[in-house]
Amino acid sequence: MPVYITIVTLLSLFYFYMMNRYRRAWQFLPVWEIPASFRANTFVSVLVPARNESENILACIQSILHQSYPQSLFEIIVIDDHSTDDTAALVEQLNHPQIKLLKLAELIQDNEATQSFKKKAIEIAIAHAVGELIVTTDADCIVPKDWLAFFVAYYQKHGAKFIAAPVNFYREKSLIERFQSLDFVGMMGITGAGIDQQLMNMCNGANLAYEKKVFYEVNGFEGIDQVASGDDMLLMQKVAQKYPHKIGFIKNKKATVFTLAKSSWTAFLNQRIRWASKSTSYKEWKVTFILAMVFFFCVSIVANLLLIPFFGNVLLIVFVIQLLIKALADYLLLKPMSDFFDRKDLMKSFWPALFLHLAYIVVVGFLGNVKKNYEWKGRKAQ
Numbered sequence: 001m002p003v004y005i006t007i008v009t010l011l012s013l014f015y016f017y018m019m020n021r022y023r024r025a026w027q028f029l030p031v032w033e034i035p036a037s038f039r040a041n042t043f044v045s046v047l048v049p050a051r052n053e054s055e056n057i058l059a060c061i062q063s064i065l066h067q068s069y070p071q072s073l074f075e076i077i078v079i080d081d082h083s084t085d086d087t088a089a090l091v092e093q094l095n096h097p098q099i100k101l102l103k104l105a106e107l108i109q110d111n112e113a114t115q116s117f118k119k120k121a122i123e124i125a126i127a128h129a130v131g132e133l134i135v136t137t138d139a140d141c142i143v144p145k146d147w148l149a150f151f152v153a154y155y156q157k158h159g160a161k162f163i164a165a166p167v168n169f170y171r172e173k174s175l176i177e178r179f180q181s182l183d184f185v186g187m188m189g190i191t192g193a194g195i196d197q198q199l200m201n202m203c204n205g206a207n208l209a210y211e212k213k214v215f216y217e218v219n220g221f222e223g224i225d226q227v228a229s230g231d232d233m234l235l236m237q238k239v240a241q242k243y244p245h246k247i248g249f250i251k252n253k254k255a256t257v258f259t260l261a262k263s264s265w266t267a268f269l270n271q272r273i274r275w276a277s278k279s280t281s282y283k284e285w286k287v288t289f290i291l292a293m294v295f296f297f298c299v300s301i302v303a304n305l306l307l308i309p310f311f312g313n314v315l316l317i318v319f320v321i322q323l324l325i326k327a328l329a330d331y332l333l334l335k336p337m338s339d340f341f342d343r344k345d346l347m348k349s350f351w352p353a354l355f356l357h358l359a360y361i362v363v364v365g366f367l368g369n370v371k372k373n374y375e376w377k378g379r380k381a382q
Contacts, residue, residue: 025193045131050139160248163204189337205232276368
């Protein structure tokens with residue numbers, strides 16, 4: 001028992017230390033504003049991979065078209081990934097000179113031997129792209145009007161090779177959706193802080209930018225194309241290996257891309273298991289180590305709760321202390337981040353989210369590394 005208590009104590013202290021370090025790094029990370037002297041001179045190719053997004057694709061494209069960035073300096077490439085709905089037809093009907101539509105069905109077969117059609121879609125789109133800077137988002141997202149201006153201003157100022165920016169959910173209607181929003185607010189803070197401190201490189205493909213030439217310098221998705229997901233983080237880590245000091249994060253709520261949270265537990269868990277499945281392919285040991293420590297910390301809390309009937313008050317006390325440590329660490333992390341993104345309302349769901357987060361980390365962390373098959377938009381992947 002003393003050895004077990006020591007291990008649990010070390011896990012708890014590590015968790016509190018890391019969450020506090022992320023919080024402090026986020027608070028000291030300066031807000032990035034577009035300089036008054038900014039003059040756009042970079043051509044941008046915006047990539048929008050889409051599969052069965054007929055309900056969202058037009059709103060996404062319209063938000064991209066209404067940019068403050070000069071219309072003559074960007075193009076939109078929509079890559080239709082074997083959609084079975086009207087996604088491609090809706091894009092074609094726009095008949096807009098800035099939009100290119102690529103149909104993956106005409107370029108590769110749906111049964112082609114590839115684990116990631118999304119990576120293949122992006123790879124093909126980049127080959128057709130004219131832009132010096134590649135910017136990616138998802139077809140179910142809405143982007144702000146200064147979105148491209150933020151990316152290009154940051155790129156021209158810092159010469160960054162890979163730039164991440166915030167993604168948030170909106171229009172929440174249920175506890176599961178509010179939980180995802182609060183979790184994502186924290187994840188965005190950790191993303192920015194992790195990049196700034198060179199602790200870990202995380203990002204979300206819904207709001208990314210990178211140089212086209214850098215994509216080819218690191219040989220694109222070569223070496224990570226066996227993983228169904230990871231077109232964002234795994235690529236970012238490849239770039240970071242070559243350019244460790246050229247990874248950037250735009251801390252500004254006006255650069256945030258918005259999307260809808262999953263409306264059911266099944267859809268949410270399936271999405272997160274898909275994300276977690278790429279963890280075994282991470283190139284950075286620090287990312288794997290930190291995620292593993294967080295996983296085992298959460299596992300220890302759940303284990304202590306389940307073992308109370310067998311070991312009595314000792315584990316009851318340990319469980320309560322661990323839970324309080326997690327609650328304090330999470331609250332101190334999430335409060336300033338939810339304030340920054342003008343989502344103070346999400347903190348009303350903090351206590352139920354605390355317990356949901358525990359269960360989610362344990363379940364998804366386990367299944368993401370054990371369950372190698374899952375379904376995404378009607379397609380089996382592994």
